[in-house]
Amino acid sequence: MQSDGPIPRLEETPGGCCGGGSAPGLPLERATDLSESLQVLGHPIRLQILDILARRGGEVCVCDLEAALPVKQPTVSHHLRILREAGLVGAERRGQWAHYYVCPDALSAVETEIRAWFQSVG
Amino acid sequence: MQSDGPIPRLEETPGGCCGGGSAPGLPLERATDLSESLQVLGHPIRLQILDILARRGGEVCVCDLEAALPVKQPTVSHHLRILREAGLVGAERRGQWAHYYVCPDALSAVETEIRAWFQSVG
DNA sequence: ACCACGTATTGACATTCATCGATATTGCGC
DNA sequence: GCGCAATATCGATGAATGTCAATACGTGGT
Numbered sequence: 004m005q006s007d008g009p010i011p012r013l014e015e016t017p018g019g020c021c022g023g024g025s026a027p028g029l030p031l032e033r034a035t036d037l038s039e040s041l042q043v044l045g046h047p048i049r050l051q052i053l054d055i056l057a058r059r060g061g062e063v064c065v066c067d068l069e070a071a072l073p074v075k076q077p078t079v080s081h082h083l084r085i086l087r088e089a090g091l092v093g094a095e096r097r098g099q100w101a102h103y104y105v106c107p108d109a110l111s112a113v114e115t116e117i118r119a120w121f122q123s124v125g
Numbered sequence: 126m127q128s129d130g131p132i133p134r135l136e137e138t139p140g141g142c143c144g145g146g147s148a149p150g151l152p153l154e155r156a157t158d159l160s161e162s163l164q165v166l167g168h169p170i171r172l173q174i175l176d177i178l179a180r181r182g183g184e185v186c187v188c189d190l191e192a193a194l195p196v197k198q199p200t201v202s203h204h205l206r207i208l209r210e211a212g213l214v215g216a217e218r219r220g221q222w223a224h225y226y227v228c229p230d231a232l233s234a235v236e237t238e239i240r241a242w243f244q245s246v247g
Numbered sequence: 248a249c250c251a252c253g254t255a256t257t258g259a260c261a262t263t264c265a266t267c268g269a270t271a272t273t274g275c276g277c
Numbered sequence: 278g279c280g281c282a283a284t285a286t287c288g289a290t291g292a293a294t295g296t297c298a299a300t301a302c303g304t305g306g307t
Contacts, residue, residue: 020186020222020253029176031195034169041167046265047156050242054151057246064142065284073153078266080285099274099283100142107247114243120172121236124179125229142283168295187254200296202255221253221304 028123037120040113043089048074049082053105056092062102150245159242162235165211170196171204175227178214184224 044050055071056063065083069076083103086092090109095102166172177193178185187205191198205225208214212231217224 020188028180029173031169031173034172034176038167038169038172041163045160045163045167047153047160048265050156050160051151051153053246054156058150066142066282074265075267076284077268077286081265084285096273096284101284105246110243110247114247117239121232124175124227125232125236170295188252196295197297198254199256199298203295206255218254218303223254 029120037116040089040116043085043091044113046082048072048078049086052079052082052086052103053091053110056103056105062095062104064100064102066100068103159238162211162238165207165213166235168204170194170200171208174201174204174208174225175213175232178225178227184217184226186222186224188222190225 044053051072052068055068065076065079068083069079072079074082083092083094087094091106091113092103093106095104166175173194174190177190187198187201190205191201194201196204205214205216209216213228213235214225215228217226
């Protein structure tokens with residue numbers, strides 16, 4: 004990596020060209036954590052699912068979601084699972100229907116996370 | 126969908142099982158647009174890049190970013206291109222160095238977009 | 248002109264993701 | 278029990294993504 008070059012040089016500023024060393028204000032761990040939240044939201048179907056669930060204050064069954072979305076039922080279930088595993092929605096089986104609802108706490112936790120990042124950047 | 130069955134019935138709700146028809150409060154187009162913004166932010170390296178650029182108010186050259194990030198130079202350039210194409214950062218070539226900086230307007234536009242969505246959902 | 252350096256791009260590769268048909272699972276009514 | 282309806286899971290497939298070595302490009306120094 005640096006042993007084969009015939010020019011050892013002397014390293015001045017660690018950055019090398021334009022200023023101070025780059026202290027990682029955002030540790031990789033926190034960046035990864037936040038990016039995972041953003042990725043869960045980063046799909047149009049999942050945004051629409053959350054929108055529908057929120058717009059109906061109550062619970063919505065999968066068949067209704069399927070009817071409102073441009074994807075087939077397995078795909079709806081797939082996205083619901085992702086949202087569920089992220090804690091953003093919950094489900095309750097009632098009869099043969101599964102009723103989904105948003106988890107406002109988790110959602111506002113993500114909102115807080117995102118807002119804090121924007122504040123630290125902007 | 127409703128013309129061949131001999132039983133029009135009273136269940137005219139498209140959903141069929143648990144309530145009202147699902148009006149798509151979020152049109153797919155807007156959901157896609159927002160999800161693209163979220164996806165740009167949904168990567169730890171890109172979050173760290175934006176963080177570094179913001180933390181140093183001024184401009185940062187690629188070699189400094191490379192030194193501060195756990196990826197190689199082509200990967201840094203790759204993520205910078207994505208951020209540039211999203212309008213979140215700008216670049217200025219000075220000598221042989223490329224200096225990058227955040228575009229606060231674009232960033233706060235995304236923030237507004239995201240915040241508006243959270244408001245419509247939460 | 249040449250060479251060294253910083254950056255961008257290309258090409259290949261591996262990994263992850265989204266989608267859907269097919270199938271399994273579960274609960275309800277008969 | 279049997280069959281049907283709603284949902285979940287499996288498996289395959291194609292697309293998108295992230296990473297890096299190699300290479301190309303552009304600039305400055307000698």
